Amino acid sequence: MTIYHKNGTVLTDQYDSIEAAAAAGANLTAADLMAANLAGANLTNATLRGAYLWGANLRGADLTGANLWGATLTNANLTNADLAGAYLTDANLTNADLTNADLAGAVLYIGNRCITL
Numbered sequence: 001m002t003i004y005h006k007n008g009t010v011l012t013d014q015y016d017s018i019e020a021a022a023a024a025g026a027n028l029t030a031a032d033l034m035a036a037n038l039a040g041a042n043l044t045n046a047t048l049r050g051a052y053l054w055g056a057n058l059r060g061a062d063l064t065g066a067n068l069w070g071a072t073l074t075n076a077n078l079t080n081a082d083l084a085g086a087y088l089t090d091a092n093l094t095n096a097d098l099t100n101a102d103l104a105g106a107v108l109y110i111g112n113r114c115i116t117l
Contacts, residue, residue, distance in 0.1 A: 006032045006052045022046035039077075 002013040003021060011031055015021040018036070021028060022043045030050040037057045045065040055075045062082045070090040079099045088108040107116050 003028065004032045005030050006050075019043065 001015055001017055001021075003011045003015075003018065003026075005011050007030070011028060012021055012026050015026065018028075018033070018038060019041050022041075022045075025045075025047075027047050028051060029047055030052070031048065032052045033048075033056055034052055035055040035057075036053070038061050039057045039059045041058070041061045043061055043063050043066055045067075046063065047067045048071055049067050050070040051068070052072050053076050054072050056073070057077045058073075058081050059077045060080045061078075063086050064082050065085045066083070067087045068091050069087050071088075072092045073096045074092050074094045076093075076096045078101045079097050081098075081101045083106050084102050085105040086103075086107070088106055091108070105116060109115070
């Protein structure tokens, strides 16, 4: 599977899946995962800083401790996703579905205030 940077360059082509890349600790910073079907994916501690996940299906995904700093999650389906301890500072969650998502310990900044959920 080839994973592209949002500028079009190849980030990695060494893994069979996004889960395998995340499990191997691959740096997926600014990955273009627009409309990707990642339902139920294990992305624990994944580095998805600045990733483009517009419209992605992350239903039931495990994003525990994931770095989603500055990620675009507009229109993403995060229903039942585990975002415990995830870093969501500057993430765009416009119209994201967070129904029953676990945000315990997730960190985000609003203005200059750090909020841990």
